[in-house]
Every structure is written in structure tokens, then in C-alpha cells.
Amino acid sequence: MAEAKQNSNLRQAIDFGALVAFMGTYLFSRVVQKLDSTDAMFQATWVLVGASIIALLAGWLLEKRLAPMPLFSGLFALVFGTLTLVFHDPNLLKIKITIQNLALSVILLGSLAFNKAAFKYLLGSAFHLTDEGWRGLTLRYGLFFLCVAIVNETIWRTQSDDFWVAFRGGLWVASAAFGIWQVFFIMKHLIKDEEPEQNT
Structure with missing residues (x-):
């Protein structure tokens, strides 16, 4: 159990590292290299694609499998990141979140x-919940993802690249806060492992 938790924490750090690498590259390109926002976005996208590949490989090496959610997110980053570079259109990366x-x-x-x-x-098999708990969690995250899609669609169409990149970082913070908020709901509906029967 301890090893599984350690691998999970490491995996989350790697996934977060991909976002940090993307934002760090964009900021470096804008502030240090003095590139315009479009060129900075392309440089950061190269880094994002590479970091996404590393995250997927790390997930496979650490857990010997590709969990559905990290696989889903990783493939989206790879596909839309590659399309952004091929068609030279940063809007393709922005609509990825939507x-x-x-x-x-x-x-x-x-x-x-x-x-x-x-x-x-x-x-x-991250944890075991009652059926009511799974339905409630599914509803909560379904509505959360819908809100994220609407807000992202509004921001990338109305705001600058700099603002969108900052929003991308803020979105991770909001997602983490939302996840922490769900812990109370999860604990309420958690199914505890049954005590093993003792041989007489």
C-alpha cells in the first residue's frame, strides 16, 4: 500500500511537472527571449508534448498500466499539441481544454x-465507494468539467495569450481545490475494507 501511494504521489508530481514546464517555457520565452505570444506558445507547446510523453511513460513504468484518467489527459495533450505545431495554430491548444x-x-x-x-x-480501483457515493461524485465532476469547458471557451476567445496561460495555471489550482473539497464527500460514502476473519 505504501509503495502504491508513493508511486501515485510521484505520478501526480510528474503530471503537474508537465504544466509547470509549459508555463515556465512560455514565461521564459516572453520575458527573457522577448518573443511575441504566438512564438512563445509554440515553444511551450513543444515542451508540453515532450512532457506529456514522459508522463505517460512514467505512469506505465511506475504502475505497470495506464490509468484511464491520466491516459485520457495525456493523449489529448499529445494530439492537440501535435496539431498545434503541425498547423501552426495556437488556438488548437486552447480549445483542447474545452x-x-x-x-x-x-x-x-x-x-x-x-x-x-x-x-x-x-x-x-483508487478507492471503494457506495453506489450513491459514485453517482454523487460522477454528478459533481460532470458539472465541474462542464463549467471548466464553458469558462475556458469564454476566456480563450476574449482574452490574450498571456491571460490564457495564467488562467491555465489557475485552473490547476481550482481543480486541486475542488478535489480536496470532494474528500469530505468521499469519506462519507467510503466503504471500509472488511476485517479478515480469524481462523479458529
């Missing part, structure tokens, strides 16, 4: 319509 979160929202909220809780399958 499409990715909208897709997650449709999957989660849509599953509830069929009396399923898709979040249970996306998280795998």
Missing part, C-alpha cells in the same frame, strides 16, 4: 442517464 472537459462532462453526466456512474471506471 473539448477535453466537455467530453468528460458528456461521459459522466450521460452515464447517469443510464443509471451508471462512469467516474467509478475512470478512477479504477
Whole structure:
């Protein structure tokens, strides 16, 4: 258990590192290299694509599998990052967040319509909740992802590249805060492991 938790923490640090590398490269390009926002975005996108590959490989090496959520996010970063570089259009990277979160929202909220809780399958065996807990968590994250998609779509269409990159960092903070808020709900619906029976 301790090793699994350590690997999970390391994996989260690696995933966060990809975002830090992207934002750090953009800031360096703008402040130090004095590049315009478009060129800075392309340089940062190269770093993001490379960091996403590393994150996926690290996940495989650490856990011997690719968990659904990191795989989903990693593939989106690779696909839209590559499209951004190929078509030389930074807007493709910006709409990644909209499409990715909208897709997650449709999957989660849509599953509830069929009396399923898709979040249970996306998280795998991270923890065990009651059916009510999984449905509640699926609804909460489905609505959260929908809000993220709407806010991102509004910001990238109305604000500068600099503002959008800053928003990208703020979004990670908001996601982390939302996740911490859900801990109370998770604990309420957590199914504790049953005590092993003792042989008589």
C-alpha cells in the first residue's frame, strides 16, 4: 500500500511537472527571449508534448498500466499539441481544454442517464465507494468539467495569450481545490475494507 501511494504521489508530481514546464517555457520565452505570444506558445507547446510523453511513460513504468484518467489527459495533450505545431495554430491548444472537459462532462453526466456512474471506471480501483457515493461524485465532476469547458471557451476567445496561460495555471489550482473539497464527500460514502476473519 505504501509503495502504491508513493508511486501515485510521484505520478501526480510528474503530471503537474508537465504544466509547470509549459508555463515556465512560455514565461521564459516572453520575458527573457522577448518573443511575441504566438512564438512563445509554440515553444511551450513543444515542451508540453515532450512532457506529456514522459508522463505517460512514467505512469506505465511506475504502475505497470495506464490509468484511464491520466491516459485520457495525456493523449489529448499529445494530439492537440501535435496539431498545434503541425498547423501552426495556437488556438488548437486552447480549445483542447474545452473539448477535453466537455467530453468528460458528456461521459459522466450521460452515464447517469443510464443509471451508471462512469467516474467509478475512470478512477479504477483508487478507492471503494457506495453506489450513491459514485453517482454523487460522477454528478459533481460532470458539472465541474462542464463549467471548466464553458469558462475556458469564454476566456480563450476574449482574452490574450498571456491571460490564457495564467488562467491555465489557475485552473490547476481550482481543480486541486475542488478535489480536496470532494474528500469530505468521499469519506462519507467510503466503504471500509472488511476485517479478515480469524481462523479458529
